Amino acid sequence: MGQLLPILILVAIIIIAGLLLARFGNSRHYEIELTFKQLKDYFLKKHYCMSCNNKLKRRAKEEYKGEGWSDIMNTFSYAKKYKRIYDLHCSICGRSYQSEQLNS
Numbered sequence: 001m002g003q004l005l006p007i008l009i010l011v012a013i014i015i016i017a018g019l020l021l022a023r024f025g026n027s028r029h030y031e032i033e034l035t036f037k038q039l040k041d042y043f044l045k046k047h048y049c050m051s052c053n054n055k056l057k058r059r060a061k062e063e064y065k066g067e068g069w070s071d072i073m074n075t076f077s078y079a080k081k082y083k084r085i086y087d088l089h090c091s092i093c094g095r096s097y098q099s100e101q102l103n104s
């Protein structure tokens with residue numbers, strides 16, 4: 001029970017933040033789908049460009065999926081839905097890489 005409490009508080013904060021945003025009429029929901037390899041490639045590991053060996057930087061892109069109702073932890077709310085996708089970008093040559101193109 002002692003370990004569950006911080007999680008419950010966090011959930012409560014997220015719901016309150018969601019409700020506040022909804023009240024201001026610009027509620028947005030982000031859908032993020034990452035495999036374990038993608039999570040490692042985009043957030044944990046450093047990768048270098050295959051052409052110029054420059055360190056790659058993570059970029060996030062948002063794909064608009066339309067408006068609608070979502071059920072987040074049993075709270076229904078109306079929001080603009082986005083799907084968030086990542087890639088790694090080289091600022092020197094402009095190449096971008098997906099997790100699938102990188103060697104683990």
Ligand SMILES: [Zn+2]
Pocket residue numbers: 049050051052053054090091092093094095
């Ligand atoms: Zn490069």
